[in-house]
Every structure is written in C-alpha cells, then in structure tokens.
Amino acid sequence: METTEISKNVSFTGHRSGRISQPMLTLFAGMVTEIKSLYASGCRNFFSGMAEGGDLVFAKAVLAARNELTDIRLVAAIPFREQSARYSDMNKRLYISLLEEADKTVVLSESYHKGCFHRRNDFLVKHAAIMLAYWDGQPYGGTYYTVKKAIEAGKKIVNLYKLNHYETVQQDCRTAVASIMKWRTLPCGDTESNHLKTNYSPINI
Numbered sequence: 001m002e003t004t005e006i007s008k009n010v011s012f013t014g015h016r017s018g019r020i021s022q023p024m025l026t027l028f029a030g031m032v033t034e035i036k037s038l039y040a041s042g043c044r045n046f047f048s049g050m051a052e053g054g055d056l057v058f059a060k061a062v063l064a065a066r067n068e069l070t071d072i073r074l075v076a077a078i079p080f081r082e083q084s085a086r087y088s089d090m091n092k093r094l095y096i097s098l099l100e101e102a103d104k105t106v107v108l109s110e111s112y113h114k115g116c117f118h119r120r121n122d123f124l125v126k127h128a129a130i131m132l133a134y135w136d137g138q139p140y141g142g143t144y145y146t147v148k149k150a151i152e153a154g155k156k157i158v159n160l161y162k163l164n165h166y167e168t169v170q171q172d173c174r175t176a177v178a179s180i181m182k183w184r185t186l187p188c189g190d191t192e193s194n195h196l197k198t199n200y201s202p203i204n205i
Contacts, residue, residue: 010038011047011077011124013146014054014134014160021161024057027134030160031061034132038158039069047075047128049120050083050098051142052091054134059098073103079120080109121146130156137161 014020020027035046048059059074066072076099084095099105108123109116121142125131131150135143150157 006127007129008042008044009047009128010035010043010045010130010132011049011128012055012058012132012134013049013121013124013143013150014058015136015141015143016051016053018053019136019138019141020053020134021136027054027160028057028061028064031058031132032064034158034160035061035065035072036069038130038132039065039072043130044071045073045075047077047124048098049124050076050078050095052087054143056091056094056098058132059102060094063098063101074098074101076102076105077120077123078105078107079116080112081107082112117142118145122149125149125153125155128155130158132158132160134160 017024022030038046046058046062048062049055050059059076062072062074066074084092087095106123108120125146131147133143133147133150135147138144147157147159
C-alpha cells in the first residue's frame with residue numbers, strides 16, 4: 001500500500017477517554033462523517049496512533065467508513081511494540097482486532113523509551129497533510145503537543161472538539177496555541193505513560 005503521497009493522508013490526534021466530553025457513540029458518528037467528507041476531498045490514508053481513547057475510536061471509525069468506501073486505508077502508527085500492555089482488557093481486545101484489520105502497521109520502536117510517544121506524534125504530523133484532532137484547548141498533553149507541531153508545520157487542522165456539533169476550527173486552534181505560548185512553554189516530558197525507561201531500538205520505516 002502506497003502512503004507516500006502526503007496530500008492524501010490524514011492523521012488523528014486526540015485525548016484519552018477521561019478528557020472526552022461527548023458520548024463515545026456521538027464522537028464515533030462524527031468521526032465517520034468527517035472521514036467521509038475528507039474522502040470526498042481526495043484523502044485515502046488515515047493514520048491512528050492507537051492510544052486508548054480517541055485514537056481507538058478513530059481507527060474504528062476509519063474501518064466503518066471503509067465498509068462503504070473500500071479504497072480507504074487505515075495505517076496504525078505504533079510508538080513501541082508492547083503499546084497495549086497497560087490497556088484495559090476491553091481495549092486490549094479492541095486494539096488487537098483493529099491491528100488485524102489495519103491495512104498497514106508501522107512500529108517505530110521495539111521497546112519503550114523516553115520520548116517514544118513524541119516520536120510517534122512527530123511521525124503523524126510528518127506523514128499527513130491534514131491533522132484531524134479532538135483537542136479541548138488545554139495547554140498540556142500529547143494532543144496539545146501534536147496540534148502545536150502540526151500548526152508549526154503548516155498542516156491543516158480540523159478539530160472535532162465541540163459539545164454538540166462538529167466544525168472545522170483551524171483559526172481557533174491557531175489562536176489558542178498562540179495565546180498559550182505567550183505565557184507557557186511546551187512541556188517536554190513524556191506524559192502519555194509512566195513506563196520505565198528502556199533502551200531505544202528503532203525499526204526502519
């Protein structure tokens with residue numbers, strides 16, 4: 001499967017379940033609608049970082065859209081091979097089933113290392129023209145990091161964070177990040193997990 005034509009690629013970044021204010025079924029339905037809209041504009045490859053919460057919902061939404069639009073492709077971007085080790089049992093099962101149905105899986109490291117989640121997020125930004133986000137506007141966490149990096153890279157941002165509806169909020173994201181950066185520097189720590197540090201063993205991609 002060819003995913004090097006970046007103009008056809010969309011990456012997702014979003015919060016864990018605790019920071020998602022909408023019912024998951026509502027979020028899922030909105031994602032499917034947005035994926036179909038992006039498909040109509042020429043996008044074909046959809047990248048998920050496969051974290052618990054928004055990432056897994058997004059991957060499921062891509063597969064749902066693929067049932068109708070059969071040339072859609074799901075790309076799973078895995079920060080390290082044992083990513084799901086600390087997931088809930090339900091999410092582990094979902095994670096495994098999604099990987100089985102993914103069209104392509106990219107494993108960025110064999111083992112956990114400090115910064116591997118940021119590396120995954122950088123990969124998502126680099127390989128997509130559009131960043132589909134679920135970001136609540138708060139200046140911390142991996143989603144904030146990824147949205148900021150995408151803006152710096154000149155990517156189009158589509159933010160699904162709305163209480164009752166969805167809309168493209170490119171300027172809202174830029175304004176929020178610009179305002180935040182006036183008084184707060186971006187946290188550089190690896191905040192997605194409390195895994196113990198291990199040696200970094202990258203895989204060529």
